[in-house]
Amino acid sequence: MDSDHVLIVDDDREIRELLVSYLERNGVQATAVGNGRQMRDTLAAQRVDLIVLDLMLPGEDGLTLCRDLRAGPHRQVPVLMLTARSDEADRILGLEMGADDYLVKPFAARELLARVRAVLRRARMLPPNLQVTEAASLLAFGDWQLDTVARHLLTHEGTVVTLTGAEYRLLRVFLDHPQRVLTRDQLLQLTQGRDADAFDRSIDLLVSRLRQRLRDDAREPRYIKTLRHEGYVFSCAVTVKTAY
Numbered sequence: 001m002d003s004d005h006v007l008i009v010d011d012d013r014e015i016r017e018l019l020v021s022y023l024e025r026n027g028v029q030a031t032a033v034g035n036g037r038q039m040r041d042t043l044a045a046q047r048v049d050l051i052v053l054d055l056m057l058p059g060e061d062g063l064t065l066c067r068d069l070r071a072g073p074h075r076q077v078p079v080l081m082l083t084a085r086s087d088e089a090d091r092i093l094g095l096e097m098g099a100d101d102y103l104v105k106p107f108a109a110r111e112l113l114a115r116v117r118a119v120l121r122r123a124r125m126l127p128p129n130l131q132v133t134e135a136a137s138l139l140a141f142g143d144w145q146l147d148t149v150a151r152h153l154l155t156h157e158g159t160v161v162t163l164t165g166a167e168y169r170l171l172r173v174f175l176d177h178p179q180r181v182l183t184r185d186q187l188l189q190l191t192q193g194r195d196a197d198a199f200d201r202s203i204d205l206l207v208s209r210l211r212q213r214l215r216d217d218a219r220e221p222r223y224i225k226t227l228r229h230e231g232y233v234f235s236c237a238v239t240v241k242t243a244y
Contacts, residue, residue: 002029003028003029004028004029004049004050004120005028005029005048006023006028006029006030006031006048006052006116007032007039007048007051008030008031008033008051009032009033009035009036009039009052009053009054009057009062009065010052010054010082011035011054011056011057013034016034017032018109019112022109022110023113023116026113031046035057035060036059036060036064039053048077049077050116050119051069051077051078051079051080052082052112053065053081053099054081054082054083055081055094062081062082062083062094066081066094067097067098069098075098075162076123078101078119078123079099080099080100080101080102080116080119081099081101081103082103083103083105095202095206096205096208098166098209100119100122100166101115101119103115122169123165137149137241138240139238139241140240140241141175141178141236141237141238142223143155144156146171146172146175148172151163151165153171163213167206167209167210167213170203170207171210174234175238177234178234178238179233180234181227181231181232182231182233183230186231187231188203207232211223211224221235222235
C-alpha cells in the first residue's frame, strides 16, 4: 500500500527540510515547495493526500491559495493551515476559507504529524452514524438532493453543487438526524471524532459555509436553525431515494 503523500507549502527552507525529514522518518511521503505556483505544479503532476499550507507566503498568501483550492479540482484535498500568528481572527479566517485544521507556529514536528494523521483519518473515514443511510443513492430535502456516492448536492433543476469533505460530513450528520437538536460538542464528535475546546468555533464556521451552499438565510433559515445556548437543528424532512 502506498504511503500518504503530504505536500508542504512554506517559504522557510529550514522548516521545509525539517518537516520532510521528520515525516519521511515516520513513513509519510513528503514534498516541500516554497510558493503557490510550485504548489499547483506539484498538484498537477502528483497525487497529494494532504496539504500543509503556511498562511504567510510571498506573493499569494495561504488564505488565497486555500480559497482557490476549495474552488478548483483539488477541493477534496484536506488542508492543514500553519500560522505564526496567535490571533484567533486569523485562525477563524483560515477555517472560513476551507482549511480543515490549523497549527500555530512554533510547533513540535510530532504535533504536526499527529494533526496530519488525524485530518487524514477524518477525511477518509465516515463516522459510524453516517452508515445509517449509506446504501441510499440520494437523500432528498426541500429543494435539494444529496448524492451519497458522488458526495455532491443537486438542485431541483439537476445542477451540481460541490462540497468539501468537511461540508459533506456535516450535512450527512444533519440528514441522518433531522428534527433533532445537536450540540456543537456532538457535531464535532460525530464529524471529526474530537472534543471542542473553549474557543473552538470550527463547527459554527462550517455551518455558515454549509448554509451558503444551501442558500439558507441564517436570519430566517429553512434548513439549519440555530438554538441559542443549545446548538443546531436540521428542521427539514428528509426522504431516502434508493434509485435515480
